Amino acid sequence: MAQRPHGSKRTTSGITSPMFSALLRIIRDPYLRIPTLTLFVAGFTYASTLPYQSMIGIGEFGLSDGLYSMLIFAAAAINVAASVLLGILSDRLGDRRPLVLALTIAGIFGYGLIYEVRSVPVFILCVLFLIPVSNSTFSILFGSIRATTNEIAPREAVSITSTVRAIYSGSWALMPGLVGLYLAHSQSMMPAYAVAAAASLACFCLYFFFVPRSVGKVGGATFGEEGFFASLMRLLDPALMIRLGAMALITGTQRLSTTLSPLITTQMVHGTVTDVGFLSGAVAFLEMPFMLFWGAMLRRFHNVHVLVAGALLYSTHLTLVSFATETWQLYALVGINSCGAAAILCVPISYLQDLIADRPGLGSSLIAVNMFLSGGVAAILFAIGTAIGDYSETARVGVASGLIAVVLMLMLDGKRSKAATA
Template sequence: MSSPLLIAMRNPVIRTSMIAIVLFGFSGAATSPYQSVVGITELGLSDGFYSALIFAAALFNVAVSVAIGIVADRVGNYRTLMLAVILCGVVGYGAVYLLPTKGSFVLAALMLLPVHGALNPLLFAYVRTAAKDMGGRHAAAVNSGIRAAISLSWVLVPGLVGLVLSARGSMLPAYLLASLGCLANFVLVLRLLPEKTGVDGALGKRLSFLASFGEILSLRVLARLLAIALISSMLHVTAAVLPLIVTGAAGGKVSDIGIIVGIVAFLEVVFIVVWGRIQYRLSHIDALALGTAIYVVNMALLGLSTERWHIYALTLISAFGAAALISIPITYLQELIADRPGLGSSLISVNVFLGAGFGAALFALGTRISDYSGTALLSSLAGVAGLLLLLFLDGDGRGKASAS
């Protein structure tokens, strides 16, 4: 049985899409870790203004992703829309580098780069249409391979960019690299990706914007989004509390944080592919439930960790569980509105936003009533709640059913 990466390499459309998603990941990985440094330290934005800016940008990204998904289904193809959103990345990143002012940074962060972020669900929708004849399990494996490509960018790029630019005294050149990455992506999509019909154009035109938003807000979809967001919130809480537990309760050093995060990120790439293979044998629901259970155990053990070696010992289970949580929900969410790839894939962005929101709320509540270790334990309970809701809704396999 072929691995998802081999499946991808044999299909020229999927192969090109994988390169496109790597370039997309490169642009984000080159700048996101240093965005606050550029905005606050180099350009002088206040902490409060920057926080509000990032929240508004995340909200705008969700709205744009859903709107573009609806448009993609209505027009029946994705290539032109992909070119448009990539161009926003070229201009947005380039403007910050060429015109390093508060105004250009705010314009890019609030509008241009959130639009560019819509490329992620667009590419997954495009790949879904290319893989639709391969069968559900093969399509899930391809999704895992594509998601692994993004993770690979995040393993390699941030450290290399930081190493190269640390001696320059400014992280602004990272935005030049990101703009060039977007430009390369624009040329790639323009030259190598054919127009790909997503759905029956008549179907898309029958569904207005209001009807499409109504489909997302239907109880059937919203309840499942809630379950996945609760599960995904554990990843966001981990990002917040892991460094604090390492240097606090576990008695580690700041240098341990980078090592642990690097180990987990590398293992995630491997395990994402492994989960793709697992889905040949298990349904999406069973695989996601297993991955969630593993990560719940990881969060509970993280909250109980009191020695540095405890955290290092958790890297394997953490990476294995996290790989499931960042890859399997992609296929699950797409299949909630299976007959509309653009709208279904936009649920990926909705889930990221909701998961981050739940994560922030759990962090605020946990640190108010307990400490960082207690917050990790609270997050594990949220993961259990999400898992139970998922099993209640889809434990009999109904989650694989498309929209009614």
């Protein structure tokens, strides 16, 4: 988005409730409102297709399990590379409007071609290239928001970021169920990609019609102040890599739980597929208010402390799940599950951006890097856990990973966080 020119001052509203002041700030400020609304709509593209992509690729197009696995891994790697490269480019340009427009066009064609052509080569091409590149919109938009919030108080900035993440989660709470209801009466799941293409078109229209072109240098632009390779080398800084590793352990534990949840529900406590749907829906629904709650806490506490609290809550939930023997026990844990997951999903965004605070685009690209790493961590933990025991034992392996990550985070940033809150 075209950032506000330097020197433009903004005042903080005197709203007593921190939970709602961030939301009102987003609504009133177009430099926050349009990227946030675009993120919400962009969430429709992911939320309407990801739950059904494997069923379409394997079930409708006949891809083997191995080929589909390689396709998804390669697509994730391309998404990381695109996010990092485009993040660096966005910092040099400052004006992120052209990038968002180009990426949404990639989404229109990527999702639209799968729906219209319906062939294996087109599916592979789009899933491997067009869609992963289009998904870089996520980090570019968060980079735009970060460039704007860099001009305000840090505590308010992280609260705004968490609120934006909560709004984005709304698309995940809404779309899978709606698309699922429609597809229940359809012989093909392809219409999910038509929904995603329409959402990409809506994102394009939002930025094309409501975001003005920039004139001159704008906030967040670095131009030639740091070369491309110098920016890229900042990702190899040992201190940054250690923190990325610790963060990947925390978020990887959450992703492991997402994999284990339906397996424990149906095989360990003998629940039904309906229970799986109700449990996942309840968690997704409650995550939104909990994200707003954690956003309010970020005004009073450092993001590391909030993240550690969330990780400990989630580890407690995962420990209790590992001992569950009845379905009602899983339902009883929905609250603590949602509360801990909300912190793990929203707080890392501001933490990762802070690692390269002077480069909003490059810092936001770490979100994609973390998602890639956490997927690898979840796969490794799953392999270790299932090698030594059942799914309950695997959950306890995840708990150990989460606790190790908490210790690492406190060792790395705990003292600095205390100094910041003093």
